[in-house]
Amino acid sequence: MQLKQLPEEFKQALPILTTITAAGFEAYFVGGSVRDTILNKPIHDVDIASSAYPAEVKNLFKKTVDTGIQHGTVMILDHGHGYEVTTFRTESGYQDYRRPDQVTFVRSLAEDLMRRDFTINALAMNAKGVVTDLFGGLTDLNDHVIKAVGDPAARFHEDALRMMRAVRFSSQLNFQIEAETKQAIASQAELLTKIAMERIHEEFVKLMMGQAASQGVEQLISTKLYQYLPGLNERVSELRPLADQKFELANENQVWSFLAMTLGISASQVSDWLKKWKTANKIVKDVTEMVQLLTVIKSQTVSNWDLYVAGRQNVLDALAVSRWLNMPYRPDLLQHYDQLVITQKKQLTISGKELMQNQIVTAGPVLGQVLSYLEQQVVAGDLANEPDLLVLAAKNYVQEISK
Structure with missing residues (x-):
């Protein structure tokens, strides 16, 4: 496959690839940026993989930063942009189920792609837009399938967070998880306990904001991953209806307030619950205020003080969430907020x-x-x-x- 028209983000990074290949090395755009380009989605980080070793990369460019030199990653600073170039590598010995004990630099693109998580992410594209696909990733993109590269059990044993990533991609892309990959998640779900909650938190929030979030919830339940997620493990009967309900959440505050109301977690319980998720203090505060507001919206007892305490953005977010909670929609509340005499004590x-x-x-x-x-x-x-x-x-x- 060859892409005829590259996004601007790739065009800006082409001088990096050109410099590396002119020196006799291989260099490719890899991973999510290639996947999203093929899917006609916006791309974010442009990652580059190369057969050049870190010292060789550094010798080719004037400004570099050793962002992850032990794993072969060097950041190249070019015209105000930073591009991470990572040497082709193999990994082994994942004793903590997250990071490799040993990284070996190699010259082979095939060996590098073999260590990646899913076929749709094991894609490489050269400067001319030619895509290298060694594991059927293009077919899986076309078929809307999330499939592990090689043995799924081995991939999840290497990095247990990949199980959450599989479910997150299913939600974000509206793809189905391939049967063998899904079975491997279900059989190894307990490995999620080996992963830092901060990392799980990030994947879960993205899942809940996906275009097929209800499908993501269904995957969490059917793979048993929910059993290792705070608040979900003891409330699966309240969680289960979300697998059949459409909802669209725009930010993290909406995610947690929607879940709190769905799971029956009161405003006074929010702080203890979200601390188990390692959630930022500002978000804990906002969600507590939103749950308080949603509770009085539900009981139709909203006062000026309720609106004042919540603040304008939380009122907006609470109104958005209320639609997915089948509450009476109260757009007038925003007008009421805007008519408050003061919105801060200093006024x-x-x-x-x-x-x-x-x-x-x-x-x-x-x-x-x-x-x-x-x-x-x-x-x-x-x-x-x-x-x-x-x-x-x-x-x-x-x-x-x-x-």
Whole structure:
């Protein structure tokens, strides 16, 4: 197969291939960028593989960075772009089920492609757009199939994360997992416990944002991978209906809030759950607020304060998620949010410093309590955001709590 028209990303990287091949070495575009180009999808990282050893690559270019020199990877800096060139290699001895104990540099493209995960990723393309396919990857792309290169059990034993990648690709590309490959995942699913949760987290979020996410969920269940995923392992009966339900999620906050509502995980339980997934603190906070908001949307008891606490972006995301939860759709809530008198505490027309200057309260816990009271009253629409009125309200509140 030869691609007649290369995407701009490849065209910009062609001087790298030209320089390497002019020196007598082989060089190819490899992996996901080749796959996605054939599928007419946007490409992201342009990866290059070469028969040149790292020292030989470095000798050919003025600006390089040893990004993964022990594994044969050198980054070439060219006109503001960084291109990773990795030497053809073989790998062996995967004691941690993730990284090879030994990497051997080789001159053979065939040996390099043989170590890759799936046939659709074991593709190489030269500067003229000619694709090298040694394992039937083009046929599998055409047939929409995810198939391991060689023995699937061996591929997953080398890197157990590949099991999650298989299911993720199934969701993202709307491909089916080939029977022998799927059986190998099911028989070795427990190996997922050997993988850092951060890596599993990344694959899972991509899966849930795929074009065929429900299919991805079905694959998680049928391969038994769900048994090793926090929160899913004990709620498979709540998870299972998602295998038959269409849903489209646009970001990670939507993923986790949608799942929390589906699995029956309350706002107070979100933090403990997502920490098991090694989720970033900001996302934990946002998801907690979104689940709180979705809960009151469901019960039709949304207040100004609920919208205020969530923030505009979380309101938007919660509304998007609510559609897939079969809730009453409330686009008016965004309008309500935009009509709030304030959307941040700092927008109050009086500060803690001014309250102390007016001798209404001294520094300490009570000061924070007074400011929170004023904030809630203004957000609720029960108190105008005017300095004189806020001072009076603060005085009355202090007198009330001092009784």
